[in-house]
Amino acid sequence: MTRHDRRSFLRLVGASSIGAVATAAASGSASAAPGITSGATYRLTPVHSGKALEVAGAGTADGDNVQQWSWNGGDHQRWIVEELDDGTYRIENVNSGNVLDVPNGDTANGTSVHQWSWNGGDMQRWNITQNSDGSYRVENVASGNVLDVSDWSTADGADVIDWDWLEGDNQRWNFEELSGGDGGSGGGGTTGSGSDFHYEDGFADTSWFSDDVTVHRVTEATQSAVEEAFTASGPRLVVFEASGVIDLGGSDLSITNDQCWVAGQTAPSPGITFTNGMIQVEGNDCIVQHIRIFRGEGGGAAEGADPMNSADGTSNVIFDHCTSYWGRDENLSVGYDSTDTTVANCLIAEGLEGPEENSNGSLIGDGATNVALLGNVWAKNNDRNPRLKDDTQSVIANNVVYYFDKAIMGSSGMQSSIEGNVYLGRFDWSDAIVKGDGTVYINDNLVADPGLNGRTFCSVSTTGSRPLWPSGLSPMASGDVESHNLSYGGARPADRISHEQRVIDEVANRSLDTDVSSASDSDIPNHEDDVGGYPSHGGSTHSLSVPSSGLRDWIEQWALSVEDPNASPP
Structure with a gap:
């Protein structure tokens, strides 16, 4: 997925590298491959399957087989790529310390590639050549054959072999850098790989942030x-x-003043959880990350009783990796007449369905422009998933919506690009998924369990091109969205509390009853006590060593440490 510079130590070099195609000489002498940092750690994925090159079973012995497998972040799927004096490369497994090797330099097509202790032989040296599409050909010096996934298989456990170069996508490899190499900036800790959606993949940005900000420590x-x-x-x-x-x-x-970065990821396990109230961003140039809030029944009027939102008229606001539950009106909303707002990687769930409650997901207020809703999970909200009011402009990309009656409702003058979303477990089919007024662009949206079965997906006026789109954002295919979002959605995906895991499991297992006629008959809770009551997890303390420079990298490594179970803090 194309994105902004996701992290100083995590970038996809395959498609974005620039420079002429390197040509390997027959003698094994080669030019440095453009975009490959010597000494850096990489994830290697064949273009045809997108799965990771790994040592089978995380083995450490000479001769252990090499195969492809779905990415899980283990060190046996991480490879250090080091340029040698002759311009060739050795490719060393992080877990075992052994290198990628063709047994005895066998020149026969179909030879299984394995790992072996480094001995410097040509069977352990590889020419890495960039293809015209930005991917790489990985050619063994001894055999002259290239790294290849056998039979174009997309299955976990498929054998990795060497074969004559045939230009197939099973022979083209993307190299995703996971840590800096010689002279690189790794930020400390085990880096890991978080969500594909960066907080700056929408229209909002954090260009205001620098090492000169004041650090406020919350010590209790x-x-x-x-x-x-x-x-x-x-x-x-x-x-x-x-x-x-x-x-x-x-x-x-409330965050009352401009230019505030709330880094909830820096809290010790299990993180910061707010209950029985609302967090509202009233300032401009603000970002809220990695916190949870559970509103609950409470007292007073239900209207406006949201767990989390941005205030009217705000600009450049980001909600990233937040968990927002049990709203009495909406669960997470964007203020009227606001601009440049991003909601990404959030778990927005269980809008209450009581006698005064509305069980709504999200409202995009009148006149809100440049709103990006990316990689979120809306679960168990009856309506407004989301609601797009008059003259709003939004991008709704790669979200999962589960167990609902109504999804997207548009109003006069609304414009939206709706792409790559997944709609699951709808329990009332009285109207279209996208309905109301306005103009929308529709592409690659998936409806399942139950499917459309001849029903209408969109009853709103459509356009053949996106009315708006963030620069540099390329959507994920809808078939990949559910797995990704369930892995990375919410405040601390690697450190979830039971309330979060319960809902994630309900989505994954399709465990709620869709044979109902309305929300009042559904499994959407009326009150927080219906689903276990407010969280009551304990807490802990730690002392943070905040650097005087490199603050952004430091924050992002903390974020990875709560997104990826294989990553560690800086």
């Missing part, structure tokens, strides 16, 4: 401690040296 899990940081002035970074559940007592907790 209390409302007053967080509020002091949220309401401070000036460019600031909020980090957490304590975790736990914070009861807001029915009140709102």
Whole structure:
């Protein structure tokens, strides 16, 4: 997936590298492959399957086989690519320390590639040549054959062999850099690989952020401690040296001033969870990451009783990897007349369906423009998944919506690009998935369990081109979205609490009853007590060593550490 510079130490070099195609000489002497950093760690994936090159069974012995497998982030799927003095490369497995090797330099087509201790032979040296499409050909010096997935298989466990170069996609490899090499910047820790959706893949950005921001440390899990940081002035970074559940007592907790970065990922396990209230972003140039909030029944009117939203008229606001549950109106909304707002990688679930509640997912308020909704999971919200009001402009890409009655409702003047989304477990088919007024672009959206079965997907006026789209964003194929979003959605995907895991499992297992006629008869909760009540997880403390420079990399490595179970903090 094409994206902005995702991390200084995680970038896809295959499609984005520039420079002439390198040509390997027959003698084994070669020019450096463009885009390959010597000494860096890479994930190698064949173009045809997208699966990772790995040592079978995470073996460490000489002769252990090499195969392809779905990415799980283990060190046996990570490879250090080192340029040698003659311009060829050795490819070393991180887990075993052994290198990619063709047994005895066998020149026969179909020889299984394995790992072996480094001995410097040509059977362990590889020419890496960039193809015209940006992928790479990996050719063994001894055999002259290339790295190949046998029989074009897309299955886990398919054998990796060498074969004559036939230009097939099973012989073309993408190299995704996972850590810096010689002179690179790895940021410390085990890097891992988080969601494909970066917080800057929408229209909002964090260009205001620099190493000169003031760092506010939250040292106790209390409302007053967080509020002091949220309401401070000036460019600031909020980090957490304590975790736990914070009861807001029915009140709102607002970020009142511009230029605030809330880094919930810095909290020790199991993170920061707010209950019984709302978090609202009232400032411009703000980003909220890796926090949870559970609104609940509470008191007062249901209208406007959301767990999380951006205020009217705000600009350049990002919600990334947040969990937002049990709204009485909507669960996570974007303010009226706002601009440049991104909601990415969030778990937006269980809008309450009580006598006064509305069980709504998200509202995009009148006049909101440049709204990007990317890689989210809306689950168990009856309606507004999302609601696009008058004159809104939005991109709705690669989201999962599960167990709902109504999905997208548009109003007059609305424009939206709706692409690569997945709609699962709808329980009322009285109207289309996309309905109302406005103009939309529709492409590659998937409806399943149950499928459309002749029903209408969109009853809104359509256009043949995207009315708006973030620069550099390339959507994921809809068939890949569910697995990705269930893996990376919510506040701390590698450190989920039971309330989050329960909903993720319900989506994955399709375990809710769709044979109902309305939300009142469905498995959507009426009250938080219907699904176990407020979270009550404990907390802990730690001391953070905040660097004086490289703050962005430091924050992003903390983010990876709660997104990927194989990553560690900086």
